[in-house]
Amino acid sequence: MTFTEQANGIFRQAIRDYHLTDDVDTPINNPYERDSIEYNLYLKCWIDTVQWHLEDIIRDPHIEPADALALKRRIDRSNQDRTDLVEDIDTYFRRIYADVKVLPDARLNTESPAWAVDRLSILALKIWHMQEQTERTDATEEHRAKCRAKLDVLNEQQKDLSTAIDQLLEDIDAGRKYMKVYRQMKMYNDPATNPVLYKS
Numbered sequence: 697m698t699f700t701e702q703a704n705g706i707f708r709q710a711i712r713d714y715h716l717t718d719d720v721d722t723p724i725n726n727p728y729e730r731d732s733i734e735y736n737l738y739l740k741c742w743i744d745t746v747q748w749h750l751e752d753i754i755r756d757p758h759i760e761p762a763d764a765l766a767l768k769r770r771i772d773r774s775n776q777d778r779t780d781l782v783e784d785i786d787t788y789f790r791r792i793y794a795d796v797k798v799l800p801d802a803r804l805n806t807e808s809p810a811w812a813v814d815r816l817s818i819l820a821l822k823i824w825h826m827q828e829q830t831e832r833t834d835a836t837e838e839h840r841a842k843c844r845a846k847l848d849v850l851n852e853q854q855k856d857l858s859t860a861i862d863q864l865l866e867d868i869d870a871g872r873k874y875m876k877v878y879r880q881m882k883m884y885n886d887p888a889t890n891p892v893l894y895k896s
Contacts, residue, residue, distance in 0.1 A: 699865055700858035703737050703813060707820035710741035715824075720749050733788050740781050741817045747774045748821050778814070785810035786877045789868070799871040805864055808877050812861045819857060823850045 706728075714722065724742050728735040753759070754767045789809045829835070829843035867873040883889040 698858075698862045700816065700861050702734070703816060704820060704854070704858065706734060706737045707741040707817050708824075710738045711745050711820060711824045714742060714745045718749075720746050720753070733785070736781060736785055736788070737813070737817075740778070740785065740814070741820065743774055743778050743781065744817050744821055747771060747778070748825070750774065782810045782814050783877070783879060785813060786875070789865075790875055790877065793868050793875065796869060796871050798874045802872055802874045804876055805873055808875060809861065809864060809868070812857065812864065816854070816857055816861065819850065819854050823847065823854060826850055 709727075713725070724739070726735055726738050726742070728738055750767055750771050754764055754771070759767075786808045826843055826847045830840050830847055832840065864873065868875060887893040
């Protein structure tokens with residue numbers, strides 16, 4: 697089994713588990729051993745799934761401003777959790793490829809493996825929710841047909857991205873590419889760099 701076959705399966709599992717209640721306040725019940733890559737992949741997709749639904753809720757045109765602000769703060773925290781977790785997943789990759797002998801002509805990739813995995817998790821969510829749209833009995837056949845066409849594209853994109861990630865990992869393992877990870881520096885979250893915070 698390739699890494700992305702494993703990841704895509706875990707992402708589907710997390711999304712399916714969330715939709716058993718379809719409630720953003722449902723406590724996570726991660727079935728994997730803590731500190732394992734499986735645990736982090738499940739947690740990553742769970743965070744993404746909850747945030748997906750928070751983004752839906754906040755777009756309600758009738759939402760109370762105070763509720764919207766509370767949701768915005770929650771989404772901000774979720775984004776930070778997501779970023780931290782991506783960095784944890786990159787730490788996993790750095791650990792397993794730590795002893796690889798990098799070839800003299802090795803090249804750098806445009807993004808780290810974990811940031812590509814981040815996109816794969818979001819893609820799993822898009823596929824789940826587009827599939828839902830193709831099955832809506834309260835929508836027109838035209839709407840369902842448009843969504844089926846979009847779903848075909850999303851499935852192709854998932855296949856291509858999965859292939860690209862697996863190939864990247866193969867290249868890193870063979871020393872043909874090397875990892876260089878930059879930690880995120882979100883200035884708006886830092887009281888020392890956000891002028892609204894440090895001037896208050």
